[in-house]
Amino acid sequence: MVQYRQSVLDAAFVALADSTRRGVLERLGRSEASITDLADGFHMTLTGMSKHVRVLEYAGLVTTEKVGRVRHCRIGTRRLEEVAAWIKRYQELWDARFSALDEIVEDLKRQEKIDERTQH
Amino acid sequence: MVQYRQSVLDAAFVALADSTRRGVLERLGRSEASITDLADGFHMTLTGMSKHVRVLEYAGLVTTEKVGRVRHCRIGTRRLEEVAAWIKRYQELWDARFSALDEIVEDLKRQEKIDERTQH
DNA sequence: CCGATACTGAACCATATAGTTCAGTATCTA
DNA sequence: TAGATACTGAACTATATGGTTCAGTATCGG
Known part of the structure; x- marks a missing residue:
């Protein structure tokens, strides 16, 4: 799993x-x-585009359906949400890390003020 | 290529x-x-980890600072936000696309009802 | 100063990737 | 039915990637 x-x-x-x-x-x-539409749009052979579409389909980012000769490609399931979730989680870790740094900086500032006062 | x-x-x-x-x-x-910490944690040579860190640094996802012998690695700038923004934009396109499909489906349903009524 | 530590660079290797061409097969259309 | 269209699969090429080893260099601790 x-x-x-x-x-x-x-x-x-x-x-x-x-x-x-x-x-x-x-x-x-x-x-x-269709694969042809995409191949034209990206200046690539049918075979090349076919491979790209297969990678996207394998990743669950697009779905395809072959109707007669034509393979219709459309945007896939909700798979991208998993990617977004990963990034969100990382950003949380990262914000926490920066907060921790901020606190250290704040502590240092407070310490400076104390030093100033005790020196005068 | x-x-x-x-x-x-x-x-x-x-x-x-x-x-x-x-x-x-x-x-x-x-x-x-440090590079050593990371290499140990991921069961990899120093050289191998050094390369990974360089890729992350080039991408702006981590920053490093060499202090004496040790390279200290920490989470980078706000670069990941650009990635998140791309995904968000894509998700918007994608939601719009699904909404459009929904409308078509609704239209078809309405049409069915009309057909039913006109057939009787 | 000496040896251990932390890393870097170069060379190398195996595999993966992005693309091609060419030769099909299946399907549509006139 | 013949020919055009849409794609697929296999084979091939060039380059990128992820990893290694080995031989440095620089720095730290005793």
């Missing part, structure tokens, strides 16, 4: 690491498209 | 695509650490 979730999350991050694939997601955000 | 990463955003996504590097970010979320 944990292994599964880890690998799914990993697949999503890997899929998002490529700028062409992020572009495809944006494109599909506007309307569904 | 020649993957020159024009954008900082791309570097961040690429950095996040590796699960070890995401682990390092989580680890640094708890406290700062």
Whole structure:
């Protein structure tokens, strides 16, 4: 289970690491498209685009359906929410870390003031 | 092919695509650490971890400071917010797309009702 | 000063990735 | 039915990636 979730999350991050694939997601955000549409739009062979779409589909970021000759691609399930959740969690850790630093800085400032007063 | 990463955003996504590097970010979320600390924690050579840290630093996700022999690594600037912003934007497109589909479905339902009525 | 520690750089290796071409297969259309 | 269209799979190329070892260099502690 944990292994599964880890690998799914990993697949999503890997899929998002490529700028062409992020572009495809944006494109599909506007309307569904065929492999041909996408290949044209990104100046790439059908085969190349087909691979990108498969990576996105594996990661759960798009879904596809073949109707006759045409594979219709559309934006996928809620998988991206897992990526967003990871980032949110990281940001929380990170905010906490910065808060801790802030406190240290505040302590130092307070200490300075005490030093000032005791020196005069 | 020649993957020159024009954008900082791309570097961040690429950095996040590796699960070890995401682990390092989580680890640094708890406290700062040296290369040695991280290498030990992730069962990896110093050289290997050094490379990961450099990737994270290039992406602006961590900052480092060398004090004497030791390189202190800590969680970086607000760079991750750009990643979060991209995802948010994508999710908006995507919600809009689903809303549009919902409307179509609603239209179809209405049409069915009309058909029913006109057939009787 | 000497030895241990902490890292860095270069070279290397195996595998993964992004792309191609070419040769199909299946489906639509005239 | 013939030909165009839409895709798929296999094989191949070039480069990137994640890791290693080994040989330094710089710094710390006794």
